[in-house]
Amino acid sequence: MSLGTILLIIVVLLLIGAFPAWPYSTGWGYGPSGVLGLVLLILIIMLVTGRL
Numbered sequence: 001m002s003l004g005t006i007l008l009i010i011v012v013l014l015l016i017g018a019f020p021a022w023p024y025s026t027g028w029g030y031g032p033s034g035v036l037g038l039v040l041l042i043l044i045i046m047l048v049t050g051r052l
Helices: 003-018 023-028 031-049
Strands: none
Touching: 003 031
């Protein structure tokens, strides 16, 4: 498995986790979407610098 495939799987899992579909996750606030944004920012920086 390449690094890109692993990162894609992680991003998809974070997208699913950031969606507040379950009753217990409504109180989480901006935490999951903030983590997702940080991961996407790191991926974009890695793409621009050519490390991915």
